[in-house]
Amino acid sequence: MDLLDLSIVDALARINFDSAGLVPVITQEVGTGRVLMLAWMDEAAFRSTVDTKRGTYFSRSRGRQWVKGETSGHEQKVVGLQLDCDGDAVLMFVEQTGPACHTGAHSCFDTGGIR
């Protein structure tokens, strides 16, 4: 699977970053199909993700870019990226090392509270 079959310039032109310069990203595990997390990217994080093929986001709470797994080792190898029909969201396919959630759960949606 190619990561992108558009140029990154064309891809960035199609993304509708919000007023804070961010776009929501759905991270889905290949193989299992599980949705692991929802996070955000700014343009720099999107570029870094494409360039490095490692899941890279923008933390709204910390106000900075972060590479998933940079401290935990639970990194994401990115194998595909899609935009939705109006460029309002990104769907990212990854191979996840270890748990995706900081709680230690495989998915951030493993709350058990609502199912």
Add this chain to the structure above:
Amino acid sequence: MDLLDLSIVDALARINFDSAGLVPVITQEVGTGRVLMLAWMDEAAFRSTVDTKRGTYFSRSRGRQWVKGETSGHEQKVVGLQLDCDGDAVLMFVEQTGPACHTGAHSCFDTGGIR
């Protein structure tokens, strides 16, 4: 699969609605595991979704609630709802009738532009 195993009051208390009163919702098709769309709910749309078991959102462009399929017939039967670890996102499992995307594609992520 129960739709909710928390009370709706407890669920709403855990959701961190943003400054516009909205939360992003990832809609995933049961069976195929495909991510169909990303959209938004306000509290009323979340309540309607739980009460009716039909995918109900808040349109940011139209500024009002909408029931998926209300005009197209391409409705979503909701079979499960999860919150993420910090209440910042909802994952909704649905049985989709017809295409999910207004373009006629099965998923809004069927752009073909980026894969």
